[in-house]
Amino acid sequence: MPAAFAHSRSPRGAWSRLGAFALACLLLAGCWGCSDDGSAAADPQAAAKKKAEQDQKDKQDQDRDKPDVEISRVVPLLSESLVETSQGQSLALAKPGHWTAAAQQVKANRDDLEARATVEVLDAKGEPRPLTDTSYRLVSSRPAVLAKGRQKRIETEVFVPEDLDRFQVAARLERVSTGSPVGATPPTPWRAMPSYQYFFIVLAKDPAQYSFLKVADAVRAPHEDEGGRFALHYRVVLADGDQPPPLPASVLQWTSVAHLWWDEANVDRLSPEQQTALVDWLHWGGRLAINGPDSLDKLRGTFLDPYLPAESGKTREFTVDDLAPLNKAWTLRDATGQPRDLLRPVKPWSGVELKVRPGAAETPGTGGLLVERSVGSGGIVVSAVQLAQRELLNWPAYDSFLNGALLRRPPRKFRMEDSDFLSGLEADWIGFKGR
Numbered sequence: 001m002p003a004a005f006a007h008s009r010s011p012r013g014a015w016s017r018l019g020a021f022a023l024a025c026l027l028l029a030g031c032w033g034c035s036d037d038g039s040a041a042a043d044p045q046a047a048a049k050k051k052a053e054q055d056q057k058d059k060q061d062q063d064r065d066k067p068d069v070e071i072s073r074v075v076p077l078l079s080e081s082l083v084e085t086s087q088g089q090s091l092a093l094a095k096p097g098h099w100t101a102a103a104q105q106v107k108a109n110r111d112d113l114e115a116r117a118t119v120e121v122l123d124a125k126g127e128p129r130p131l132t133d134t135s136y137r138l139v140s141s142r143p144a145v146l147a148k149g150r151q152k153r154i155e156t157e158v159f160v161p162e163d164l165d166r167f168q169v170a171a172r173l174e175r176v177s178t179g180s181p182v183g184a185t186p187p188t189p190w191r192a193m194p195s196y197q198y199f200f201i202v203l204a205k206d207p208a209q210y211s212f213l214k215v216a217d218a219v220r221a222p223h224e225d226e227g228g229r230f231a232l233h234y235r236v237v238l239a240d241g242d243q244p245p246p247l248p249a250s251v252l253q254w255t256s257v258a259h260l261w262w263d264e265a266n267v268d269r270l271s272p273e274q275q276t277a278l279v280d281w282l283h284w285g286g287r288l289a290i291n292g293p294d295s296l297d298k299l300r301g302t303f304l305d306p307y308l309p310a311e312s313g314k315t316r317e318f319t320v321d322d323l324a325p326l327n328k329a330w331t332l333r334d335a336t337g338q339p340r341d342l343l344r345p346v347k348p349w350s351g352v353e354l355k356v357r358p359g360a361a362e363t364p365g366t367g368g369l370l371v372e373r374s375v376g377s378g379g380i381v382v383s384a385v386q387l388a389q390r391e392l393l394n395w396p397a398y399d400s401f402l403n404g405a406l407l408r409r410p411p412r413k414f415r416m417e418d419s420d421f422l423s424g425l426e427a428d429w430i431g432f433k434g435r
Contacts, residue, residue, distance in 0.1 A: 069146075069183035070107045074119055074171045076190070077101035077155065077246050078199050078256065081237055092169075092190040093235060095197075095256040097162030101248035103155045104171060106183070108146040115173045115182060117144040117154050124166040126187045132161050144173060157253055165192045193235070198258035200234035203245055203265035204291075207238035209388045210261065218403035222414070222425040234258065241265030249273035251280035259407065263291035263388070267302045275303045282307065283376030289406055292382040293352050309360030309373030310382050313353030318369070318385055320344055325367030330397045330404070341396040351385040363405050370405055381406065 079093040080103065094100040102119065118141045123129045128137050140156050158169060168187035175182050200219065202210045213219055214236045221231045239245050241264060248254055254277055270278070282288060288304075290296065296312035299305060323343050331339040354371045356362070363370035363381060372381040385392070387406070392398060403409050410429050417426040 066109045067183065068108070068110050069113065069115075069173055070105075070109065070151075071171065071173060071183040071185055072105040073185050073188040074102045074104045074156075074158070074169050076158075077103050077248060077253075078201070078237060079235065080246055081239065082235060091235075092188065093193050094158070094160050094190050095193045095195075096160045096164050096167075098160065098255045099250075099252040100158045100160060100256070101155060101250070101253040102158050102169070103153055104185075105151055105153055106144060106146060106173065107151040108148055110148065112148050113144075113146040113173075113182065114176045115144045115146065116141050116176060117156060117171065117173055119156050119158055119169060119171045121158060121160055121164070122168045122170055122187050123164065124168065126168055126170075129161060129164065129167070131159075132163050143176075155249070157250070160190075160192070167192070193256065197232055198234055199256055200236045200259045200261075201245075201247070201257060202236065202238050202261045203241045203263070204238070204261070205241050205264035205294075207240055210236075210238060210263075212388075212393055216402060217399045217427065218407060218409070221427050242269070244269050245274065247274045247278065249277055251277045251284065253277075254281040254284075254286065257281065257286060259287050259289065261289045261291070261387075262295055262299075264294045264298065267299065267304070279303065279307070279375075282378040282380065285377040287378055287408065288380045289387070290380065290382045291387050292354065292384055293350070293386060296352070296382060304380075307373070307375050307380055308357065308382065309380055310354040310356050310371040313355050315350065315352055317348035318345075318351055319348045322367065322369075323349075325365060326369065326397075326401065329365030330401045332397050332400070343392070343395045343397070345391050349385050349389065349391075351383075354382065354384045363408075366405055372408075379408075381408075 075090045076092055076094050078101065079091045082091040082093065083089065084091055104117070106117070118139055120137070120139045121129055130137050138159050140158055142154070142156050144152070144154050146152055160167060166189075168189050170185065170187045172184035173182045174180065200213065202213065204210060213234075219232070219234045219236060221233055237246065241262075245265070247270065249271065250273070260278070278286075278288075290299070290308075292310070292312060296308070296310070299308060300311075323345070327339060327342045331342055334340050351369075354368065356371050357373070360371055360373035362368045363372050369384050370381055371384075372379055395401075404411060410431070412427050413430050414425060414427050
């Protein structure tokens with residue numbers, strides 16, 4: 001029995017001694033781990049200091065990898081918000097023979113920098129191109145004072161020679177003190193807008209509700225070219241009216257803009273230079289459409305007030321009878337000449353009375369729902385009702401109303417084309433003889 005008892009206790013004693021030895025090893029290793037870095041785990045301040053030092057070292061390593069100056073490609077201001085779906089970059093659109101406002105982002109990573117930003121138009125091969133019928137090149141240059149580490153937006157202007165259909169734009173920065181280059185971008189391809197195409201800018205509190213303009217027949221004519229592409233009369237730019245607008249600061253850069261729509265835009269977001277350029281653009285042929293019910297009162301006393309064709313009166317409702325002039329002038333007709341798809345709102349529309357100012361008049365075919373006034377060679381039109389309300393947009397004749405009343409363009413003739421080259425719906429200006 002004693003021998004058996006001694007044998008049964010022996011394993012338990014061995015395991016106990018082994019467990020005590022393992023625990024001692026773990027405790028010893030743990031203590032060594034604490035003392036390795038000066039008891040950092042036990043001292044939160046020391047650990048935080050070590051982490052900050054490592055972060056600073058990592059940041060210094062990253063800064064060493066950065067170039068002295070970061071400079072982005074030059075983008076035309078008016079097409080900056082138009083994105084290429086294939087590449088996800090801004091469309092670089094410019095009209096040959098016109099001045100184009102352009103913008104780029106630059107940042108100095110090492111020191112404060114006093115430089116000059118230079119932009120030049122190159123041909124399709126990347127070679128400098130002289131102005132048409134001259135031996136002179138035109139290079140745009142402006143000061144660029146940069147604070148270290150702060151990104152700056154630089155706006156400049158570019159003139160594209162009229163005989164270029166494919167071209168590139170290159171930009172560089174030069175140090176003012178020495179004239180030495182400090183940064184440059186490779187030549188960036190831009191896209192030439194055809195002669196018949198212009199920008200159509202919308203400044204609105206809710207620009208998304210004007211997305212319909214991009215697919216309207218008055219904007220995207222139902223006429224295909226030899227490549228099967230629609231003939232875009234306008235490039236529609238939808239801009240948030242509460243943000244700084246993408247408007248050029250010089251009338252020279254407005255010549256590729258045909259129409260501007262205004263719907264509760266914040267007039268204080270326009271710089272004095274942009275305001276002056278807009279008024280000059282009106283005098284030289286631009287057309288401004290104002291969504292009257294919500295915008296007229298906000299424009300009272302602003303730089304546009306002296307040119308407005310009407311003032312807003314009391315609120316009122318517009319019934320089917322009030323809309324009869326629209327139906328008479330713009331409703332589509334069948335083969336027998338009878339009107340179809342009349343504009344019949346479910347309930348009266350809310351709007352305002354328009355008090356016509358001297359020198360202004362009702363837009364023909366609108367029964368006073370639109371009032372316009374000439375401003376130099378251009379003009380302003382205001383509406384008594386919402387121009388983007390759903391019932392009006394769903395009216396089959398809205399495109400005719402848009403083309404003839406709001407945009408004041410000539411009437412069109414639609415026909416079906418079926419030939420060896422083209423097929424489908426085509427549109428021509430009435431009275432246009434050329435082809």
